[in-house]
Amino acid sequence: MNAHKGSRWIDPAPLEVARPRLPWWTMLPGWVKLVIFPVVLAWVLVWLVGKLARLCWYYPILVTMVAGAVVLDWWAGHYLVGSVVSVLLGGLLTWWWRSVDTYQRWMRWLRTEVRRLWVYAWDWRTVMRLSNLTGTAKGREYRPKLKRVRAEGWRDKVRVRMIKGQAPEQWAERASGLAHSFHAKSCRVRVLGPGKIELDLIHSDPLTKVLPLPVMPTDASAVDLKRITIGRTETGKPWRIRLLGNQILVVGVQGAGKGSLLWSTVWALAPMIKTGTVRLYGIDPKGGMELGQCPMAFHKVVYGNGVEAVELLEEIAEQVRERASRYRGIRRRWTRDSGEPFTLLIVDELADVIAYQTDKKLKERAQAALQTITSQGRAPGVGTLCLVQDPRKEIVPFRNLFNTRIAMRLDEPAQVDMVLGDGVRERGAEAHEISELTPGVAWAKEDGKREPLRGRAFYATDENLTELGHYLTGGAVVPFEGGVAA
Numbered sequence: 001m002n003a004h005k006g007s008r009w010i011d012p013a014p015l016e017v018a019r020p021r022l023p024w025w026t027m028l029p030g031w032v033k034l035v036i037f038p039v040v041l042a043w044v045l046v047w048l049v050g051k052l053a054r055l056c057w058y059y060p061i062l063v064t065m066v067a068g069a070v071v072l073d074w075w076a077g078h079y080l081v082g083s084v085v086s087v088l089l090g091g092l093l094t095w096w097w098r099s100v101d102t103y104q105r106w107m108r109w110l111r112t113e114v115r116r117l118w119v120y121a122w123d124w125r126t127v128m129r130l131s132n133l134t135g136t137a138k139g140r141e142y143r144p145k146l147k148r149v150r151a152e153g154w155r156d157k158v159r160v161r162m163i164k165g166q167a168p169e170q171w172a173e174r175a176s177g178l179a180h181s182f183h184a185k186s187c188r189v190r191v192l193g194p195g196k197i198e199l200d201l202i203h204s205d206p207l208t209k210v211l212p213l214p215v216m217p218t219d220a221s222a223v224d225l226k227r228i229t230i231g232r233t234e235t236g237k238p239w240r241i242r243l244l245g246n247q248i249l250v251v252g253v254q255g256a257g258k259g260s261l262l263w264s265t266v267w268a269l270a271p272m273i274k275t276g277t278v279r280l281y282g283i284d285p286k287g288g289m290e291l292g293q294c295p296m297a298f299h300k301v302v303y304g305n306g307v308e309a310v311e312l313l314e315e316i317a318e319q320v321r322e323r324a325s326r327y328r329g330i331r332r333r334w335t336r337d338s339g340e341p342f343t344l345l346i347v348d349e350l351a352d353v354i355a356y357q358t359d360k361k362l363k364e365r366a367q368a369a370l371q372t373i374t375s376q377g378r379a380p381g382v383g384t385l386c387l388v389q390d391p392r393k394e395i396v397p398f399r400n401l402f403n404t405r406i407a408m409r410l411d412e413p414a415q416v417d418m419v420l421g422d423g424v425r426e427r428g429a430e431a432h433e434i435s436e437l438t439p440g441v442a443w444a445k446e447d448g449k450r451e452p453l454r455g456r457a458f459y460a461t462d463e464n465l466t467e468l469g470h471y472l473t474g475g476a477v478v479p480f481e482g483g484v485a486a
């Protein structure tokens with residue numbers, strides 16, 4: 001501006017330096033700082049104690065080991081600590097090498113802590129950000145909190161507190177990405193309560209081994225129709241289904257193992273069948289290929305989908321109506337002391353009876369009868385176990401009348417949704433991913449229960465069915481009225 005004429009110099013541009021921005025509290029007068037200092041110090045101490053308590057809560061074994069090593073180091077020097085650690089590691093390695101099972105059982109807690117630290121806590125922030133599971137509000141980042149982890153060998157159960165405004169469905173959508181990020185084969189999302197979910201990060205399938213049938217029960221009074229054991233769940237517990245007041249639909253492609261589920265049920269009921277407390281009715285449109293293996297278990301069985309099959313369905317539907325009218329005002333539902341047997345209808349290939357039947361009239365009669373049984377059979381003590389390969393609406397138009405639906409191996413995800421209902425597959429019930437090498441494995445969903453269950457039915461061999469036949473005919477309490485070929 002005031003450059004002299006002819007001068008070689010020009011005015012420099014005004015120096016633009018960003019003014020350093022100091023934290024607001026530095027501007028406070030000295031006496032205020034002095035007053036709040038102890039408060040801040042106390043707060044920092046409480047925070048540190050909180051962090052330490054959290055550390056001890058999630059890693060009690062690791063914290064004890066590190067503390068022990070530090071004390072030992074201070075007391076006896078580095079060499080002794082080094083030797084103790086080496087001996088411990090060597091011992092653990094040998095134990096693992098000699099007996100993986102006992103090692104895994106006993107070292108579960110240590111494994112849990114190590115996995116929580118190295119696999120989950122280590123990468124948690126990055127994975128949450130990259131999976132878009134964090135949120136920002138008023139410039140602050142909100143992140144889901146990693147809570148308790150439990151390593152069970154085949155899966156890690158990881159509890160999470162979601163951020164506000166988040167839904168479990170958002171996690172279910174990202175399940176595959178989470179599985180890859182945490183080096184797992186698959187990931188399922190389970191809701192524990194408001195804002196709390198649990199991720200199941202699966203590493204291997206615990207249901208690969210064939211499960212032989214247990215020793216046949218012989219005490220009829222010990223059989224509980226509300227809890228019939230038909231196999232094992234993936235957590236190692238008995239897989240139980242409810243027959244009393246329930247209608248069950250089992251869907252699976254050819255070779256999915258529907259037969260093993262059927263015979264596991266009959267096996268568990270054997271003592272009640274023998275004493276006549278349970279009466280089985282069967283329809284096997286495949287000419288007796290399935291139910292014909294042990295016909296003596298059935299009070300009545302029809303091999304075909306013709307008029308005899310329809311008449312049998314109508315007979316049971318009539319039984320439902322007759323019992324219902326008799327119970328009216330006397331009893332609310334069937335119990336053991338009601339003086340008549342619990343009726344279980346088993347239909348091996350349901351589609352043949354209610355869909356592929358070429359005679360339109362027969363088809364309609366079969367559908368009507370089955371609808372009566374499934375919709376009204378609950379209270380009068382009439383249950384159904386229907387098996388089918390194709391779950392489409394055209395085949396089973398009244399799927400919703402079955403309270404328990406079991407999806408064995410299926411071809412497509414859409415079929416899983418048809419069987420188990422919307423949203424169940426997203427929660428992990430991927431029946432279309434069941435391996436061909438594990439027949440008998442299934443996902444089951446009961447009405448009223450949010451979480452589906454994965455289990456494997458016992459495998460019934462020919463010898464088992466022969467034994468079942470001998471047992472049932474041995475006392476000859478239940479007369480077999482024969483297979484009626486349609």
Ligand SMILES: Nc1ncnc2c1ncn2[C@@H]1O[C@H](COP(=O)(O)OP(=O)(O)OP(=O)(O)O)[C@@H](O)[C@H]1O
Nearest residue numbers: 210253254255256257258259260439440457458459
């Ligand atoms: N629970 C099981 N454990 C081990 N193997 C099984 C089990 N269930 C079935 N299998 C094997 O899988 C094969 C097919 O089983 P199964 O005949 O029961 O299937 P399915 O679903 O009834 O087929 P389809 O619809 O053709 O009758 C059997 O021959 C058997 O060897």
